[in-house]
Amino acid sequence: MPVRRVVVAGAGIAGLTSALALAARGFEVTVCERARVLSEVGAGLQLSPNCGRILSGLGLDAALDAHAVRPEAIDIRSGPSGRRIVALPLGASAAARHGGPYRVLHRADLQKALLGAVLAQGRVTLALEAAVDAVEEGRDGLGVTVAGEPIEADLVVGADGVRSTVRGAVAGAAMPRPTGRTAWRATVPADAAGPLLAAMRTTLFLGPAAHLVAYPISGGAAVNLVAVVEDPHAAPGWDEPADLAVLDAAFAGWAEPVRALIDGPLWRRFTLNAVDPAGRWATARIALLGDAAHAMLPFLAQGAAMAIEDAAVLAAELADAPATPAAALRRYEARRKPRVTKVWQGARTAGRLYHLGRIAALARDAGMAALGGPALLARYDWLYGWTPEEG
Numbered sequence: 001m002p003v004r005r006v007v008v009a010g011a012g013i014a015g016l017t018s019a020l021a022l023a024a025r026g027f028e029v030t031v032c033e034r035a036r037v038l039s040e041v042g043a044g045l046q047l048s049p050n051c052g053r054i055l056s057g058l059g060l061d062a063a064l065d066a067h068a069v070r071p072e073a074i075d076i077r078s079g080p081s082g083r084r085i086v087a088l089p090l091g092a093s094a095a096a097r098h099g100g101p102y103r104v105l106h107r108a109d110l111q112k113a114l115l116g117a118v119l120a121q122g123r124v125t126l127a128l129e130a131a132v133d134a135v136e137e138g139r140d141g142l143g144v145t146v147a148g149e150p151i152e153a154d155l156v157v158g159a160d161g162v163r164s165t166v167r168g169a170v171a172g173a174a175m176p177r178p179t180g181r182t183a184w185r186a187t188v189p190a191d192a193a194g195p196l197l198a199a200m201r202t203t204l205f206l207g208p209a210a211h212l213v214a215y216p217i218s219g220g221a222a223v224n225l226v227a228v229v230e231d232p233h234a235a236p237g238w239d240e241p242a243d244l245a246v247l248d249a250a251f252a253g254w255a256e257p258v259r260a261l262i263d264g265p266l267w268r269r270f271t272l273n274a275v276d277p278a279g280r281w282a283t284a285r286i287a288l289l290g291d292a293a294h295a296m297l298p299f300l301a302q303g304a305a306m307a308i309e310d311a312a313v314l315a316a317e318l319a320d321a322p323a324t325p326a327a328a329l330r331r332y333e334a335r336r337k338p339r340v341t342k343v344w345q346g347a348r349t350a351g352r353l354y355h356l357g358r359i360a361a362l363a364r365d366a367g368m369a370a371l372g373g374p375a376l377l378a379r380y381d382w383l384y385g386w387t388p389e390e391g
């Protein structure tokens with residue numbers, strides 16, 4: 001039976017983007033979200049041009065630009081000294097080179113933009129308090145249970161995050177594993193950000209076994225802070241109150257203005273798990289995407305970007321061959337895997353580099369400074385310049 005009705009499990013970034021991309025290709029989509037209300041726990045998000053172009057194609061430019069900031073540059077600084085090592089220029093020339101701007105924004109602003117577009121799309125139904133409980137694939141099609149009731153579907157998209165339920169129906173799918181790191185989030189008003197954070201720039205502080213990223217959100221009214229530390233703590237919670245002793249120890253000895261950023265705000269802790277992209281992502285009528293398929297470390301700020309890219313490729317493959325979904329999903333997985341694997345591994349490598357000890361960091365910093373910002377940015381042309389046509 002050709003695919004017409006698609007059930008998407010999860011209304012996160014992956015779920016809402018895939019619903020929009022599939023509806024734009026003519027499919028009827030029901031998005032089933034476990035939560036009673038849609039709210040974004042995390043604070044900020046960096047949206048690189050590779051995914052920005054896709055959102056632009058879905059008509060979201062104006063909604064994103066109403067709240068996003070386009071940073072002029074990424075300043076990379078030493079955390080212990082506060083000194084700037086190098087600046088990667090993100091302005092007009094980088095946007096021209098990569099085919100779109102680099103944006104930073106509050107997650108809730110992206111969610112609102114996606115949700116507005118979804119609700120305006122006649123082909124998408126959004127169901128809240130609608131957890132996908134079970135998916136079974138048999139010879140005669142799919143059996144899908146949502147909030148205890150069966151629901152008709154020709155195809156299921158598992159966009160239900162790192163602890164995916166849908167994944168259980170995909171034989172050979174990889175399971176989430178702890179990474180030994182935790183991420184800490186906080187926001188501060190822009191006027192309390194201190195001397196090292198320039199208004200229109202993203203700042204990355206590197207140090208032994210920890211780093212800190214800061215960037216403007218909410219049109220520049222606030223600054224989003226994300227710290228990642230080596231920390232074996234593994235809690236099931238997504239939004240835990242912080243044990244400040246851990247943060248305090250990780251940033252001991254850092255430059256005073258950076259310490260002030262750590263000491264001031266109210267932090268929340270988040271255990272980082274990863275899903276190896278080598279596992280299976282699809283069967284004949286079930287596709288996983290986003291964190292459900294390949295949750296990654298946040299060091300390249302690409303988890304959501306990869307989910308958005310997945311959505312575009314999945315929709316294109318299904319639209320090309322709605323009568324043969326098994327083949328379409330095989331092509332989706334084959335097209336996405338090499339790129340996502342490269343990004344997933346790149347994020348791990350970046351993590352090791354960011355967290356080098358003091359002596360090794362001297363060589364790293366000297367190397368980056370000698371290379372210079374434009375050449376360092378050019379190393380990411382493969383990442384930021386990607387288009388869906390490439391694979």
Ligand SMILES: Cc1cc2nc3c(=O)[nH]c(=O)nc-3n(C[C@H](O)[C@H](O)[C@H](O)COP(=O)(O)OP(=O)(O)OC[C@H]3O[C@@H](n4cnc5c(N)ncnc54)[C@H](O)[C@@H]3O)c2cc1C
Binds near residue numbers: 015130165
């Ligand atoms: C600290 C940190 C910083 C990051 N920064 C960036 C960044 O700057 N840029 C970037 O691109 N990425 C970033 N990421 C990665 C990004 O946040 C994730 O990759 C992305 O949010 C994953 O989206 P998703 O929709 O796949 O999953 P989720 O956001 O987890 O959404 C899954 C949804 O499914 C729902 N759900 C779960 N189970 C069910 C079920 N059985 N039935 C129905 N619904 C269900 C959940 O309630 C949720 O709404 C960062 C990650 C972290 C941890």
